[in-house]
Amino acid sequence: MDYAQEMVGKRVVITGACGIIGGWLAEAFGRAGAKLCLTDARAEPLQALTSAPWFTESSFVLTTDLRDAEAIEAMAAEVGKRWGAADVLVNNAGIYPSGFLLDVDAAEWDRIFDINLRAPFLLSRAFAKLMIAQGVKGNIINISSGAARKMRRTACPYSTSKTALDRLTKGFAIELAEYGIRANALEPGFAAGSDVSQLTQAHVDNVIANIPAGRPTSPQDVGNAALFLASSASAYITGASLPVDGGNSIGSLAVYQDKKHAL
Template identity: 65%
Template sequence: MFDDIKGKRAVVTGACGVIGRWIAEVLHEAGATLCLTDARSQDLETLAKTLGLSGNSFVMPADLTNEASIVALASEIGQRWGAADILVNNAGIYPSAFLLDTTTAEFDRILGINLRAPFILTRELATQMVRKGVKGSIINISSGASRKMRRTACVYSMSKTALDRLTKGFGVELAEYGIRSNALEPGFAAGSTVSALTDAHIQNTVAQIPLGRASSRADVGNALLYLASDASAYVTGATLTVDGGNSIGSLAVHQDKKQAL
């Protein structure tokens, strides 16, 4: 269905996380050449071996809080490939703290990884695309939190709202070059080692999802491949929500209604 992904050069940030790994796997299976990046170098090497990366695919650790590190990553991509075809800005953190307890340093760290890094990397890689005449696809991994403020995660929510606006901004300004910029809101997927969640939080969240389950690799992968492929050639500045209804309603309310009936 997405045969045009084969041979395309794709960059995935935060590749060692749950969703990042899913994205890396589906792009690899679709035949893409990969550049996988994460702050965890050892985990990157393990992932590369697990996937069996070869040829022009490579992994490169990067500190997304450091502009020089991001620019170095972009430079390496330019030297190896000339330009990428697909950029997936997946890396993100979800610390939990009330605003009154959030330090300025933590505020800056959340915005740095969730918003500033996608801006810098997109700027650098899109510049390469323009120079090489590549009609690329930029996909920012957003969240339903961009539309609904979450208690103890207000800075995270704000970062995703801003990321959605940045997505549209790049969509407007890169359209003349045939470069598309879209956002993908995947469903809830537990297991992050960067922003760990308690078992109680995981159970409570899944219990409230209208379609009754957490996200799967297929859910994320199919949506990602759609936005990365020519199947979405006329789509830019859009947000594709694939979260089982988690951002629009609560299963608990539906259950109350059923009980009342």
């Protein structure tokens, strides 16, 4: 089945569109022929996306602060005004700060959960209401992480927020099923290059060396998985979390001693 072909003319909202994963998702849906509403808190890079070859005249951008509940409501209202409803909502926006729990203050904890959990709740609620009002059997895709299951030192607030996001996904899946609306989580694997979370080359090399599949996540990996979850090919899948990480979340190739298996 050609998942991309189904996306022609679909109305797709993607948050955090200026991030590395957000950009991959926007391009995947854009090249598949979807109408896009791309949002981000950063106005200048968001506007730059309108020059991309896959950004059509039927698409638009909205600068939105996802920590502001009123801004989220205004964003949903604008989409409702233009489209009536969205067919697909991709809650991609998220932050990945690093720090020991003893050093994380209340304001930083709140910032992480405001963006990684509260915003997806408010967005999903607002867009689900539009879908229901318009009779749209839509899809909500929450961008989660293997960190939801695999704890990482100095990343506990992030991991906790993603674990909660997975539970929120299941909650929406249960409550929206009667309206024909599905909710799933997609867990992209390691992708270096974020301008928000700078990584040293040594760290990047070490992570890649321990991924079972032997390579980082590619744009195609993420795009194909998102198109699949948004398509009728996954019509019987809801409340699921789909890892797209080359096995990174199930374990590591690292060993305590320099040993090789016998063949």
